[in-house]
Amino acid sequence: MDVIKTPQPPTGLSRLLWRLPIRLYQMRLGFLFGHRMMLLTHIGRISGKPRKAVIEVVEHDPVRGVYIAASGFGARSDWYRNLMAHPKATIEVAGRTLPVTASTFTPQEGxxxxxxxxxxxxxxxxxxxxxxxxxxxxxxxxxxxxxxxIPFVRLVRRA
Incomplete structure (x- = not known):
């Protein structure tokens, strides 16, 4: 495996396109993504305000209420850094909104x-x-x- 180049998070028009799925969730159309994508609502580490990102579900354990995601832009991705600062968040997946707590995986687990x-x-x-x-x-x-x-995040449903 060769590393080509570490990608930078999107900016400008590219950022708008990456954020388009958030609009679909806001229009109550998130169910269209099924269990493959989720809307993550987390707290900004600097602003303290709610932030949103649509991320892919890498794995899902419905019995334990666990969703796993990868930070494709690495540890410098805003949503990842925000979760590390404030691990309590909510996700919307398959038409359901769930309170979750985030934790990380070891490189071997990744x-x-x-x-x-x-x-x-x-x-x-x-x-x-x-x-x-x-x-x-x-x-x-x-x-x-x-x-x-790459960093993986475990999002465990809170009671």
Whole structure:
């Protein structure tokens, strides 16, 4: 696996396009994304104000109420940094809003997660790696190496 270039979070028109799914959730159309995407509402680490981001669900355990996401722009992604400062948040997924608490994974756990994700969604995994700046050949070892380098977040439903 080669690192092409660490991507920068989007700006300008690109940022507007990345944030378009938030509008769909605000229009009560988030159910269209099913369980693959979720609207994360979190607290800004500097402003203290509510912030929103639509992120992909990497894994979901409905029995334990756990949703897992990866920060494709790394540890400098705003939503990731905000969750590390204020781990209590809410998610909206498949038409339901849930209170959650965020925690992180070790690099080894990230490797396991990325390998499982790549097995379930090979095309999406290759595309995601390309967006994040990684050149992968599709082998499990490549996906494990990517998983060790990107931060994963566990969002556990609060009672």
């Amino acid at each position: 490797a396991d997660l990325m390998a499982r994700y790549a097995m379930r969604h090979p095309k999406a995994a290759r595309r995601l790696c390309r967006i994040m700046g990684f050149a992968v050949d599709g082998g499990e070892s490549d996906f494990r190496a990517v998983g060790e380098r």
